Amino acid sequence: MPEAGCAQPAEDVQMEKELQDLFAKWRGVKGSLIPILQGAQEIYGYLPKEVLLQIARELKLPPSRVFGVVTFYAQFHLEPRGRNIVRVCLGTACHVRGASKVYERLQDEIGVGDGETTEDLRFTLETVACLGCCGLSPVVMINDDTHGRLEPENLKGIVDQYE
Amino acid sequence: MQLVRAHVLVCGGKNCTASGSEQVREAFAKELEKKKLDQEIRLVETDCHGFCEMGPLVIVYPEGTFYVRVTAEDVPVIIEEHLVKGRPVDRLLYKAPVKEDEIPKYKELDFYRKQHRVALRNCGSINPEKIEEYIARGGYASLEKAIYDLTPEQVIEETKTSGLRGRGGGGFPTGLKWEFCRRSPGDLKYLICNADEGDPGAFMDRSILEGDPHSLIEGMAIAAYAIGCSEGYIYCRAEYPLAIKRLKIAIAQAEELGLLGDNILGTDFSFTLHIKEGAGAFVCGEETALMASIEGKRGMPRVRPPFPAQKGLWDKPSNINNVETYANVPMIIGKGADWFGSMGTEKSKGTKVFALTGKVNNTGLVEVPMGVTIRDIIFEIGGGIVGGKEYKGVQIGGPSGGCIPASLMDTPVDYESLIEAGAMMGSGGLVVMDETTCMVDLSRFFLNFTQSESCGKCTPCREGTKRMLEILTRICEGEGVPEDIETLERLGRVIKSTALCGLGNTAPNPVLSTLRYFRDEYEAHIYDKRCPAHACSALLVYTIDEEKCSGCGRCARACPAGAITGEKKEPHKIDPEKCIKCGSCIESCKRGAILRL
Amino acid sequence: MKLTNREELKKYREEAQKEISARNAEEIRVIVGMGTCGIAAGARDFMTAVLEEVNNRNLQVTVTQTGCIGMCEQEPLVDVQRPGEERVTYGKVKPSDAARIIVGHVMHGNIVEDLVIARFEEV
Ligand SMILES: Cc1cc2nc3c(=O)[nH]c(=O)nc-3n(C[C@H](O)[C@H](O)[C@H](O)COP(=O)(O)O)c2cc1C
Numbered sequence: 001m002p003e004a005g006c007a008q009p010a011e012d013v014q015m016e017k018e019l020q021d022l023f024a025k026w027r028g029v030k031g032s033l034i035p036i037l038q039g040a041q042e043i044y045g046y047l048p049k050e051v052l053l054q055i056a057r058e059l060k061l062p063p064s065r066v067f068g069v070v071t072f073y074a075q076f077h078l079e080p081r082g083r084n085i086v087r088v089c090l091g092t093a094c095h096v097r098g099a100s101k102v103y104e105r106l107q108d109e110i111g112v113g114d115g116e117t118t119e120d121l122r123f124t125l126e127t128v129a130c131l132g133c134c135g136l137s138p139v140v141m142i143n144d145d146t147h148g149r150l151e152p153e154n155l156k157g158i159v160d161q162y163e
Numbered sequence: 164m165q166l167v168r169a170h171v172l173v174c175g176g177k178n179c180t181a182s183g184s185e186q187v188r189e190a191f192a193k194e195l196e197k198k199k200l201d202q203e204i205r206l207v208e209t210d211c212h213g214f215c216e217m218g219p220l221v222i223v224y225p226e227g228t229f230y231v232r233v234t235a236e237d238v239p240v241i242i243e244e245h246l247v248k249g250r251p252v253d254r255l256l257y258k259a260p261v262k263e264d265e266i267p268k269y270k271e272l273d274f275y276r277k278q279h280r281v282a283l284r285n286c287g288s289i290n291p292e293k294i295e296e297y298i299a300r301g302g303y304a305s306l307e308k309a310i311y312d313l314t315p316e317q318v319i320e321e322t323k324t325s326g327l328r329g330r331g332g333g334g335f336p337t338g339l340k341w342e343f344c345r346r347s348p349g350d351l352k353y354l355i356c357n358a359d360e361g362d363p364g365a366f367m368d369r370s371i372l373e374g375d376p377h378s379l380i381e382g383m384a385i386a387a388y389a390i391g392c393s394e395g396y397i398y399c400r401a402e403y404p405l406a407i408k409r410l411k412i413a414i415a416q417a418e419e420l421g422l423l424g425d426n427i428l429g430t431d432f433s434f435t436l437h438i439k440e441g442a443g444a445f446v447c448g449e450e451t452a453l454m455a456s457i458e459g460k461r462g463m464p465r466v467r468p469p470f471p472a473q474k475g476l477w478d479k480p481s482n483i484n485n486v487e488t489y490a491n492v493p494m495i496i497g498k499g500a501d502w503f504g505s506m507g508t509e510k511s512k513g514t515k516v517f518a519l520t521g522k523v524n525n526t527g528l529v530e531v532p533m534g535v536t537i538r539d540i541i542f543e544i545g546g547g548i549v550g551g552k553e554y555k556g557v558q559i560g561g562p563s564g565g566c567i568p569a570s571l572m573d574t575p576v577d578y579e580s581l582i583e584a585g586a587m588m589g590s591g592g593l594v595v596m597d598e599t600t601c602m603v604d605l606s607r608f609f610l611n612f613t614q615s616e617s618c619g620k621c622t623p624c625r626e627g628t629k630r631m632l633e634i635l636t637r638i639c640e641g642e643g644v645p646e647d648i649e650t651l652e653r654l655g656r657v658i659k660s661t662a663l664c665g666l667g668n669t670a671p672n673p674v675l676s677t678l679r680y681f682r683d684e685y686e687a688h689i690y691d692k693r694c695p696a697h698a699c700s701a702l703l704v705y706t707i708d709e710e711k712c713s714g715c716g717r718c719a720r721a722c723p724a725g726a727i728t729g730e731k732k733e734p735h736k737i738d739p740e741k742c743i744k745c746g747s748c749i750e751s752c753k754r755g756a757i758l759r760l
Numbered sequence: 761m762k763l764t765n766r767e768e769l770k771k772y773r774e775e776a777q778k779e780i781s782a783r784n785a786e787e788i789r790v791i792v793g794m795g796t797c798g799i800a801a802g803a804r805d806f807m808t809a810v811l812e813e814v815n816n817r818n819l820q821v822t823v824t825q826t827g828c829i830g831m832c833e834q835e836p837l838v839d840v841q842r843p844g845e846e847r848v849t850y851g852k853v854k855p856s857d858a859a860r861i862i863v864g865h866v867m868h869g870n871i872v873e874d875l876v877i878a879r880f881e882e883v
């Protein structure tokens with residue numbers, strides 16, 4: 001709870017409001033924990049502890065249950081993440097067509113390893129197993145854009161497009 | 164006064180000037196004057212001909228010769244050859260475009276000749292965001308037929324007769340599955356579509372979701388009618404944002420037209436459809452784990468029985484099928500079970516979509532009648548191996564499947580033949596491999612995948628895959644010991660027979676199948692510390708061929724470890740102690756003097 | 761609008777068919793393959809280039825989208841359909857090819873030979 005008299009930053013208020021709207025949207029719907037977590041992560045960029053506790057209270061679930069679900073799925077994150085999420089495909093089709101070279105070069109370009117975020121929060125690097133675009137392997141997805149037929153040489157130009 | 168014997172028209176339209184027509188015109192003016200032809204040949208600037216991508220354009224009359232992409236340098240040639248000697252300059256002539264009938268039809272392309280598109284019938288031809296296009300092509304007529312003309316039992320009977328089997332992996336007869344669920348006691352039943360498509364190397368479901376979402380919706384509505392479900396879920400993986408977007412649009416359009424929702428087409432059949440986004444776990448493709456995930460729990464599989472048809476989502480009888488399975492249903496109801504059954508083999512009816520990827524020339528999605536051979540798919544449809552390399556084998560069925568070697572290329576693709584060959588249909592991913600793919604490394608790759616996706620609930624899968632992965636990693640790094648092969652086989656057998664769910668039951672398949680067909684590669688790694696495909700970097704030795712090396716020093720500069728030394732113009736050497744086997748030197752060498760052994 | 765019986769669905773279908781054949785008889789259509797593969801190979805940039813060409817030249821052309829036809833290797837794919845002519849598929853198109861396809865084929869009916877793959881038909 002914020003101290004009396006000490007105003008909350010406008011951003012926090014806005015996010016809190018969005019969270020309440022999210023709760024309202026799913027109230028009474030069965031199986032709403034995962035969509036609520038997805039929505040909350042959309043709002044906050046990750047899942048802060050306080051938010052998880054709030055979700056547990058809202059859904060009348062033990063916090064351990066909420067935490068258990070969060071840690072089970074690769075999609076949920078307990079730490080702040082970068083503005084741009086870079087996902088390198090290491091699926092079979094990409095593997096066979098040289099994804100590991102692409103992955104190595106990307107690590108160099110961005111300067112972090114799997115699951116890590118750059119200090120300036122510009123990028124988070126992740127590996128995935130198949131983006132469903134195997135015909136253009138090797139493939140990298142940045143946010144919602146899929147980039148295919150990659151060569152290590154053209155990665156820099158692509159990464160540079162994302163601020 | 165002299166007679167004008169020819170006109171030279173130079174285009175002065177905006178686009179042609181941008182590509183240099185001004186210079187061309189000036190060059191003509193100058194050159195004609197120089198040659199004293201400016202009296203008999205008149206230079207004219209014209210307006211745009213609307214053919215700007217070919218500009219600058221020059222037309223010479225009286226013949227009407229049409230020159231394209233002319234530059235100032237070409238001008239003296241045109242004057243000398245054409246205007247003086249009367250011989251048109253061939254290379255600048257506009258070539259008549261191809262005629263329509265000179266272009267092959269789709270069916271005449273190797274890629275499509277053997278294909279037969281049933282599940283993918285509309286993909287790539289209609290606009291997936293417009294329901295009217297789907298309906299104009301006969302969409303929702305099968306749903307109409309089912310709910311007006313057929314009883315639910317008749318729909319199930321028709322599906323059973325057609326021989327349709329699940330396209331998501333196991334190949335269980337679809338009609339039979341529906342019947343179990345229909346007969347299960349209870350008023351509330353759920354219909355689920357498995358659109359999790361976790362198998363790396365497969366993307367047919369995505370293509371249907373993105374390219375023809377209504378075929379899935381119609382198929383699900385027919386199934387819901389047959390089984391008696393009023394509510395359904397499509398569980399789609401979050402890595403497919405476009406698919407989710409198009410599905411949402413499609414569902415909203417179908418609701419608006421009363422093809423989903425209450426009292427569909429004015430009957431008392433009602434069916435509502437929801438989308439659930441997956442959250443990134445391969446095991447959630449397994450049906451019981453998927454249902455746990457829809458319920459908002461950790462996506463862990465549970466023991467079957469009870470089967471979903473008895474006790475599924477929220478403990479209610481539920482039916483789950485794959486996207487491609489449902490997409491076939493409207494065609495079966497529309498065209499009849501006999502039509503469907505006329506395609507494919509005795510036990511595997513209909514067509515199957517395969518995702519053709521890896522080292523093959525024509526990657527893509529191919530839908531063929533079951534029973535065609537692997538050879539047909541890879542060499543005829545796929546156009547063979549990239550760069551003319553040697554074909555080694557194909558991995559089919561993803562992490563649950565196996566490798567089929569080149570020697571078994573004539574295996575027909577149907578459920579039984581693939582199992583017999585030690586693989587399985589799975590979702591239909593075909594990853595083609597050539598001589599540069601190391602089979603031990605590939606097994607390690609799959610084990611790494613299943614091991615990290617194992618949910619951890621049962622011991623054989625959680626611990627067993629870990630041990631197998633350790634052994635494979637050791638072999639790839641050149642530390643394998645002779646007992647390893649036997650240990651792998653024993654572990655594989657135990658995990659297969661004792662794991663809780665399909666993930667564990669099939670996890671050893673890639674290892675067991677490569678041990679069956681490529682045992683010599685394992686042995687080469689273990690006994691000779693050699694990787695025949697030159698892929699396992701720990702087992703490679705880099706050397707420089709002194710005969711070929713010119714001492715240019717490129718490799719020494721490219722080497723990040725400083726392992727290459729040598730005098731200028733003298734053969735260089737690689738210090739094996741320092742070499743990190745990154746391969747940069749090979750890429751830098753222009754003379755092919757560096758060898759990887 | 762809800763369809764409440766078979767006749768209404770039938771009528772809806774007939775109207776959709778009529779509309780589509782009228783459209784095919786009148787409009788020139790450029791259809792870009794916009795599945796994930798197509799987009800990953802650059803279909804969106806190509807579409808933008810096509811729209812630019814169409815706007816700059818003030819043409820009456822409908823630019824629409826479709827799903828994936830399966831030839832990933834040839835993506836991005838685009839189809840051109842002129843009234844009364846066959847639908848023609850081009851492959852591996854780059855934004856810089858947009859002008860050639862628009863001026864050559866769309867405006868003048870000249871098929872761009874080096875990019876063409878096939879005449880579209882149901883397989
Ligand atoms: C680990 C594991 C992953 C699976 N992943 C998928 C999947 O991604 N998509 C799918 O349709 N079926 C998948 N299955 C198969 C499903 O459990 C189920 O058999 C299938 O959805 C039934 O549909 P069908 O009868 O239409 O094939 C998976 C099974 C296992 C064991």
Ligand code: FES
Pocket residue numbers: 089090091092093094095129130131132133134135137138139363364365
């Ligand atoms: S394996 Fe990389 S996109 Fe499918």
